[in-house]
Amino acid sequence: MTTAKPPVVSIRNLTKIYGNGFKALKGVDLDIREGEILALLGPNGAGKTTMISIVCGLVNPSGGQVMVGGHDVVRDFRETRSMIGLVPQELTTDQFETVINTVTFSRGLHGKSKNPALIEQILKDLSLWEKRDNMLRELSGGMKRRVLIAKALAHEPRILFLDEPTAGVDVTLRRDMWQVVEKLRATGVTIILTTHYIEEAEEIADRVGVINAGELLLIEDKTTLMKKLGAKQLRLELTHPLEVVPPGLEAFDLKLVDDGNALVHDYAADETHGNGHESRIAALMKALSAADVPLGDISTHQSSLEDIFVKLIGERA
Numbered sequence: 001m002t003t004a005k006p007p008v009v010s011i012r013n014l015t016k017i018y019g020n021g022f023k024a025l026k027g028v029d030l031d032i033r034e035g036e037i038l039a040l041l042g043p044n045g046a047g048k049t050t051m052i053s054i055v056c057g058l059v060n061p062s063g064g065q066v067m068v069g070g071h072d073v074v075r076d077f078r079e080t081r082s083m084i085g086l087v088p089q090e091l092t093t094d095q096f097e098t099v100i101n102t103v104t105f106s107r108g109l110h111g112k113s114k115n116p117a118l119i120e121q122i123l124k125d126l127s128l129w130e131k132r133d134n135m136l137r138e139l140s141g142g143m144k145r146r147v148l149i150a151k152a153l154a155h156e157p158r159i160l161f162l163d164e165p166t167a168g169v170d171v172t173l174r175r176d177m178w179q180v181v182e183k184l185r186a187t188g189v190t191i192i193l194t195t196h197y198i199e200e201a202e203e204i205a206d207r208v209g210v211i212n213a214g215e216l217l218l219i220e221d222k223t224t225l226m227k228k229l230g231a232k233q234l235r236l237e238l239t240h241p242l243e244v245v246p247p248g249l250e251a252f253d254l255k256l257v258d259d260g261n262a263l264v265h266d267y268a269a270d271e272t273h274g275n276g277h278e279s280r281i282a283a284l285m286k287a288l289s290a291a292d293v294p295l296g297d298i299s300t301h302q303s304s305l306e307d308i309f310v311k312l313i314g315e316r317a
């Protein structure tokens with residue numbers, strides 16, 4: 001008999017009403033699986049930071065419950081907080097402290113014994129070793145972001161939250177960051193990131209959640225999501241433009257685009273798995289040839305997570 005592993009983070013009916021009466025979370029349910037990379041997408045103000053802050057014990061929930069590793073985040077704050085690493089959007093640490101002291105201190109804060117070799121490794125992984133004796137105020141913006149990551153990793157968390165980690169960072173930092181993420185994933189660390197960059201979620205996440213206006217609209221395996229909601233398009237370039245779709249092709253749902261220079265045919269991405277799709281495309285090709293359509297290049301395009309996201313949020317707007 002196999003028993004499913006309990007979720008590492010379990011969020012039930014979570015609500016947050018801020019002091020001014022604003023409802024930032026309206027009853028969110030979410031289970032986060034041990035070892036997964038979960039990307040939370042959502043427009044500005046959706047409630048992503050609020051949710052993360054509650055899980056990390058920095059903001060009090062108004063209702064509902066959050067369990068981390070089997071402990072309640074409000075009642076057992078110290079236990080849950082020490083399991084979590086948080087990379088926030090901004091650095092709030094003492095600017096006159098050195099890099100190495102900041103990171104070493106962060107480990108001590110969680111009651112972990114000193115481990116200079118680990119701190120050295122973390123600083124090296126994040127290309128901060130050369131800067132270890134510099135004060136934070138002497139660092140560039142990108143290096144400060146690296147310090148935030150190093151701080152979050154210093155106490156060897158089981159769960160890592162990255163709140164918009166790549167907003168405004170350069171290519172090198174982005175690459176270093178994903179290398180660190182891959183290394184952590186390999187050791188079984190659970191990673192949750194919020195992002196506006198959908199291609200980022202598409203690249204690295206196992207599952208994708210979409211939050212909008214305080215509600216979790218969906219949570220799905222990335223590949224399933226893209227299959228389910230993704231649309232495909234077959235595009236047929238024409239060697240000379242047409243004014244109308246030629247007769248005999250009415251059955252194929254074709255549209256003339258680009259001033260009559262191309263024909264497109266839209267279909268659902270998951271249709272490609274049946275024979276129906278293949279025989280329909282074969283029939284279409286035959287009909288095109290019979291109708292003497294001046295065919296040039298043929299290409300297909302699959303909608304990205306971005307197209308799916310825009311469609312989903314748009315439907316709710």
Ligand SMILES: Nc1ncnc2c1ncn2[C@@H]1O[C@H](COP(=O)(O)OP(=O)(O)OP(=O)(O)O)[C@@H](O)[C@H]1O
Pocket residue numbers: 018019020022023024042043044045046047048049050051
């Ligand atoms: N302390 C606060 N008091 C009142 N309202 C707040 C407070 N903090 C956040 N909010 C509001 O709650 C909503 C959710 O904010 P939150 O920061 O969680 O969103 P987000 O999804 O992280 O957005 P972003 O992508 O812009 O960071 C916003 O409308 C915000 O203005």
